[in-house]
Amino acid sequence: MTAAPVTAVPKRRLRDRIPVVHQLRQSVGLQRGMLVTGLVMLAIFILTAIFAALIAPYGFAQRADASGSFGSQQPPSPEHLFGTTVGSYDVLSRVVWGTQTAILVVVVAVILSLFIGVALGLYSGYFGGWLDRILVVICDAIYAFPSLLLAIVLSIVISGGQSSLWGGVLAAAGSIVVVFIPQYFRVIRAETVRIKAEPFVESAKVLGASNSRIVFKHVFRNATRTLPLIITLNSAEAILTLAALGFLGFGIEPTAAAEWGYDLFKAQSDVTSGIWWTALFPGLAIVFTVLGIMLVGESLNDLADPRLRGRRRVAQAAGEVAATSVVPGGALSAGPGGLSGLEDGETFDEHGIEVKR
Amino acid sequence: MSTFDTVPLAEGAPVSGRPKPKSQGGGFGRYLLVRFLLIFPTIFILVTLVFFLMRTTGDPITAAQGGRLGPEALAELRAAAGYDRPLFIQYFEYLGQLITGNFGSTLTTSQPVIEVLATYGPATFELVFYSLIVAFGVGIPLGLFTAYFRDKPQDAVFRVLAIYWYAVPVFFAGLILKLIFSVWLGWFPIAGRASVGAELQMQTLPNKTGFYTIDALMTGDPEVLGDVLSHAVLPAIALGLLTAGIFLRLVRTNVIGTLATDYVDAARSRGVAEYRLLRKHAYRPALIPIVTVIGLQIALLLSGAVLTETTFEWKGLGFILAEFLESRDFVAVQGIVVMLAVIVAITNFVVDILAAFIDPRVRY
Numbered sequence: 001m002t003a004a005p006v007t008a009v010p011k012r013r014l015r016d017r018i019p020v021v022h023q024l025r026q027s028v029g030l031q032r033g034m035l036v037t038g039l040v041m042l043a044i045f046i047l048t049a050i051f052a053a054l055i056a057p058y059g060f061a062q063r064a065d066a067s068g069s070f071g072s073q074q075p076p077s078p079e080h081l082f083g084t085t086v087g088s089y090d091v092l093s094r095v096v097w098g099t100q101t102a103i104l105v106v107v108v109a110v111i112l113s114l115f116i117g118v119a120l121g122l123y124s125g126y127f128g129g130w131l132d133r134i135l136v137v138i139c140d141a142i143y144a145f146p147s148l149l150l151a152i153v154l155s156i157v158i159s160g161g162q163s164s165l166w167g168g169v170l171a172a173a174g175s176i177v178v179v180f181i182p183q184y185f186r187v188i189r190a191e192t193v194r195i196k197a198e199p200f201v202e203s204a205k206v207l208g209a210s211n212s213r214i215v216f217k218h219v220f221r222n223a224t225r226t227l228p229l230i231i232t233l234n235s236a237e238a239i240l241t242l243a244a245l246g247f248l249g250f251g252i253e254p255t256a257a258a259e260w261g262y263d264l265f266k267a268q269s270d271v272t273s274g275i276w277w278t279a280l281f282p283g284l285a286i287v288f289t290v291l292g293i294m295l296v297g298e299s300l301n302d303l304a305d306p307r308l309r310g311r312r313r314v315a316q317a318a319g320e321v322a323a324t325s326v327v328p329g330g331a332l333s334a335g336p337g338g339l340s341g342l343e344d345g346e347t348f349d350e351h352g353i354e355v356k357r
Numbered sequence: 358m359s360t361f362d363t364v365p366l367a368e369g370a371p372v373s374g375r376p377k378p379k380s381q382g383g384g385f386g387r388y389l390l391v392r393f394l395l396i397f398p399t400i401f402i403l404v405t406l407v408f409f410l411m412r413t414t415g416d417p418i419t420a421a422q423g424g425r426l427g428p429e430a431l432a433e434l435r436a437a438a439g440y441d442r443p444l445f446i447q448y449f450e451y452l453g454q455l456i457t458g459n460f461g462s463t464l465t466t467s468q469p470v471i472e473v474l475a476t477y478g479p480a481t482f483e484l485v486f487y488s489l490i491v492a493f494g495v496g497i498p499l500g501l502f503t504a505y506f507r508d509k510p511q512d513a514v515f516r517v518l519a520i521y522w523y524a525v526p527v528f529f530a531g532l533i534l535k536l537i538f539s540v541w542l543g544w545f546p547i548a549g550r551a552s553v554g555a556e557l558q559m560q561t562l563p564n565k566t567g568f569y570t571i572d573a574l575m576t577g578d579p580e581v582l583g584d585v586l587s588h589a590v591l592p593a594i595a596l597g598l599l600t601a602g603i604f605l606r607l608v609r610t611n612v613i614g615t616l617a618t619d620y621v622d623a624a625r626s627r628g629v630a631e632y633r634l635l636r637k638h639a640y641r642p643a644l645i646p647i648v649t650v651i652g653l654q655i656a657l658l659l660s661g662a663v664l665t666e667t668t669f670e671w672k673g674l675g676f677i678l679a680e681f682l683e684s685r686d687f688v689a690v691q692g693i694v695v696m697l698a699v700i701v702a703i704t705n706f707v708v709d710i711l712a713a714f715i716d717p718r719v720r721y
Contacts, residue, residue, distance in 0.1 A: 034517070141402040144705055148660035149694050152678075156687060157410045240526055244664055247528045248679050264529060268668070271532050272547055274540045283529035290524035298520055 031299050038295025045289050049099035056096040076277055083277035091277055095285045097258035101169065102239050102289060108173035109180065109238045110231055116177070117184025122223070124185065125192025126215050136189070139182035151175035151241050155250050168252030168259070172242040179241070180234050187230060191223035232297035236290045243286050260286050385713065392709055396702045403698040404455060408448055411691050460696055463681065463689035470692030473677060479568045480550060480673035484596065484665065485658050487589050491597025492604055499601070500608025505635055507613055515605065522602035527661045531595040531668035538591060546588050548670035592669045596661050600654060607650055611643035649712045655704045659697060 048055060058065065076083045083091050124132040142150065154175035195201060196219065204214050246252070246261020260282040267279035440447070454461065460470035499519075503512045539547040550569050565572050569585045576582075615621065616639045624638050625631075663675030670676065674693060681689040 137398055138402055138406075141399045142406075144399065144656060144701060145403055145698055146656045146660040146663075146701065148663060149697060152682065152690070153407055153410055153694060156682075156690070236524070243526050244528070244660075247526070247664060248667065249683055261526075264526075264532065268532065271536050272540065274536070276536055279529070279532045279536070283526070283532065286526055286529060287521075287524050290526075291521060294520045294524050298516075 031302055034295045035299035038292050038297075038299065041288060041292025042296060045099055045292055046103065048096060049103045052096050052100050056093040058090045058093040091263075091281050094258040094263055095260070095281050098260045098263070098282065098285055099289070101252065101257045101259050102242065104169050105172045105176070105242045106235045106238045108169060109176040110234055112173065113177040113180035113184055113234070114227070114231065117181040118188050118220075118224075118227075120181070121185040121188025122192055122215055122220060125189040126196060126211070126219060132189075135185065139185050142179065143182045143186070147179040147237075148241065148244055150179055151245060152248065152250065154178055155245055168256065171250070172245055172252075173238070175245070176234075176238045176241050180237075183230060183234065184227075187226055188223050191225070192219050195219050195222050229297060229300045232293055232300060236293040236297065239286065239290050239293070388713055389710060392706060392713075396706050399702045400699055403702075404452070404695055405448075407691055407694055407698075408451060409444075411687055412444055412447075455695070460692040461688050463686055463692070465681070465684050465686045465689070470689060470696065473689065473693065474674070474696055477672060477674045477677045479566065480671060481659075481662050481666070481675060483550075483568055483570060483589070484592055484662055484671055484673055487593035488596035488600060488658065488661075488665075491593050492600035494601075495598065496601035496604025497608050500605040501612060501635055501640060503605065504609045504612035504616060504639070505631075507609075512609075516609070519602040519605045522598050525599070526664070527595055527599050528664040528668045530598065531592065531665055534591045534595055535669070545591050546584075550585065550588050550671055592665050592671050595668070596658070596665045599661055600658060603654065603657075604647075604651075607647050608640075608643065611646055612639050615639040615643045645712065645715055648715060649708065651708065655708075656701055659701065 120135060124135050151172075152175070155171040158171040158174045201214060201218055204218055209217075242259070243261030243264070246259045246263075247265045249262075249265055252259045252262060263282040264279055267275075267282070270276075270278045451461075458471065460474075462469050463473065499515050503515045506512045535547060538544045570582075570589075572585075612635070616635070621634060621638050624634055629638070659675075662673065663678055665671065666673045666675035667679045674697070678690065678693050681687075681693070
């Protein structure tokens with residue numbers, strides 16, 4: 001069980017330690033159904049991205065084939081199952097190719113924010129000092145700010161608003177990274193502060209272990225418990241932010257890559273004249289992908305929270321919550337959204353999604 | 358004492374449980390003061406961040422006019438606006454302007470940003486207000502409902518629905534609502550805040566507020582009011598449902614927690630009706646964390662408002678922000694973003710105070 005990472009236990013078997021597999025075995029009933037559905041949807045999404053070249057009937061920037069131009073705003077037909085856009089692109093092909101862009105952004109964004117956020121959080125939590133205080137205040141300020149606005153500012157900075165594939169991907173990912181770093185930072189910092197006070201860290205110190213060894217071997221290993229959950233939620237948000245940027249016209253040029261948000265941006269005027277296929281399919285692609293990720297995230301969240309997990313009585317589980325959760329006075333109490341002391345070891349991010357600290 | 362004292366940094370920080378309340382705590386008044394002072398570093402950090410980020414890529418004049426003007430004309434314009442001076446001097450000048458309430462003027466329309474806020478702010482406020490009504494009206498009852506029927510089919514249906522709402526980008530929801538209810542069914546207007554006739558009628562008002570609902574009421578014409586309200590329905594639903602999904606989860610989680618407490622069991626054993634248990638015993642204490650989180654939703658609502666307004670051509674701050682983005686008027690963008698930062702910081706302050714007022718534990 002992930003709930004007791006602190007106590008020294010005999011090494012668990014590999015299949016119990018792989019994050020999602022472990023939760024899958026742990027889940028029952030509705031939660032298992034949600035988790036499995038989510039995983040299947042994710043698998044479809046990833047497979048589509050990998051085999052986009054085989055699945056998509058045309059290229060994402062293709063306007064014509066051997067038999068001539070595709071034509072503008074053509075309704076769905078056997079040649080173009082999802083119809084064509086105002087720019088004569090094949091909607092189905094752009095939806096399929098869009099998975100690649102989405103995955104690229106998610107991977108870049110999550111990896112970058114994970115590394116930076118975790119590193120800062122470990123440093124801040126372990127060493128403290130003035131840098132820690134400054135980081136906490138900065139992260140709280142960013143955290144309280146509408147993330148989309150920050151993303152807009154950053155995408156102006158990174159790409160000046162117009163972009164090639166990599167320019168666009170980096171702009172979207174970069175703007176998402178800055179918004180996400182505070183989330184990882186807070187979680188890891190709070191865990192670090194808690195773990196630092198554990199007896200096993202003290203004994204490591206007494207034994208003469210170096211700071212870096214303690215941080216990486218003892219603290220980091222024990223502080224990563226909630227990361228899978230945050231990663232899933234952030235991936236979902238990354239896709240939504242990418243789409244939102246695209247919808248505001250800050251997307252990737254249609255000739256550089258397919259991006260769902262940008263397609264929706266172009267479909268706005270179509271909707272007014274009753275053309276539904278240019279908006280519906282890219283939108284559904286976003287919903288499908290985000291939904292898949294969210295279902296996985298939601299199940300992981302429930303499984304991580306003893307109060308929501310099983311059918312056991314809360315009174316019995318309550319002790320477990322207190323023992324495994326972080327000192328609740330962490331980062332939040334100094335910040336704009338001071339939540340401390342509201343509930344043991346539980347907090348919410350700006351979207352009301354529970355984040356275990 | 359600084360607020361950092363609540364952050365356990367010392368070696369001997371408590372291992373688990375919440376930190377011991379500071380005994381010298383001065384109660385509500387001091388909390389209010391500290392929390393109020395905390396607004397300023399928050400705003401300061403965001404202003405600094407936005408300023409330097411925006412300037413790393415160059416000055417706004419080049420961004421707006423780049424390619425259209427020759428280098429000499431460009432340099433002249435830059436010198437006139439003071440963009441050729443060292444960055445730090447510009448930064449301190451900007452800070453000085455902000456303190457006096459001067460958010461700068463837009464490049465494209467030479468309108469003071471504060472005036473932009475006055476013109477478009479009420480529309481955004483109205484949209485957020487209406488969508489909050491939808492969010493509360495839908496989210497809280499459904500949250501109670503799902504908490505009560507926890508793990509039963511009723512719960513499952515609405516929880517999956519809540520996730521679904523969250524997964525639907527607000528602009529896609531807006532487009533689909535528009536397609537179905539405006540284009541196909543023709544029940545609601547396609548876009549805008551009011552039709553031309555109603556807008557004209559409201560323009561003639563001697564002391565118009567910019568809040569169309571209030572203005573419409575002042576005209577005393579039920580048709581105008583109906584027109585304004587029917588324009589608000591779809592945007593409010595699009596933005597409201599997104600938030601409703603979040604409220605549902607929030608209420609559900611917290612009510613499940615309180616429903617399992619001993620005092621609820623005790624009340625049940627005394628024969629208190631199930632409905633009353635839910636409404637009074639379980640819901641009320643669960644409200645405390647809900648209020649706090651709702652404060653954090655303001656940031657999300659503003660993000661959502663930007664997208665909703667663009668979708669429905671709702672002429673609010675988000676709509677105008679998107680326009681300025683398109684015309685590359687980054688002075689205006691910076692001004693609006695900074696102004697929104699101030700609004701968010703103040704809202705969070707108010708919500709925190711409200712939460713502390715309800716729950717004395719927060720004050721420590």
